Amino acid sequence: MIKQPEIKKPVVKQPVVKQLDSIYYVKDFTCEVDSLNAYLKTHIWDDIDKNLLSCFAAINNSMEVVGYYTLTTQTLSTNNSKSASVVFIGHLARDKKHRGTGLGEHLLIDALLRSYTLSKASIDSIGIVVDPIDAFVETLYAKYGFIKLHDSGKMFIPMNVVEQLI
């Protein structure tokens, strides 16, 4: 029997990721989750202007946003009733046109790197928290070492594990 050659996905050059700016076009951004489309187009600047979060976006050659995520800092209660700072990665999404190209993972790695840098530079977080929307996204986060938190659907990765990843 002739052995079929392994089908390899082409290596895709990923768009550059930058801090969101109003010069970039968001009107055509479409992922599978309507609330993430609407948030980018209508609400995100309210939260940025209030300093509630930072947004980083993948920008294509036409200055369009083709993916994005947000970073916030939060306080987590620990077992010994103390609190600790964590970085929260939210709103992770890539445009449908980039499905299967690895852009989502590219954004996640970018988010891990920025969270780590932010933590080292100022806030000294113990780790990163995410809130996966479904089992597929949970698997994606688990692949990078996120573990489920007991009392919620959220997942956590300690900053020293992030340090080994990047």
Ligand SMILES: CC(C)(COP(=O)(O)OP(=O)(O)OC[C@H]1O[C@@H](n2cnc3c(N)ncnc32)[C@H](O)[C@@H]1OP(=O)(O)O)[C@@H](O)C(=O)NCCC(=O)NCCS
């Ligand atoms: C989560 C996300 C960023 C991951 O991006 P990614 O790692 O680049 O992965 P892709 O979306 O390109 O999907 C990779 C493969 O998984 C499949 N897949 C994607 N979402 C899926 C889901 N919910 N269930 C099952 N399969 C799924 C895709 O069809 C694709 O298959 P293909 O390679 O055969 O085309 C991206 O799927 C996305 O933006 N989804 C919509 C928004 C969202 O759910 N965000 C999560 C918020 S917590």
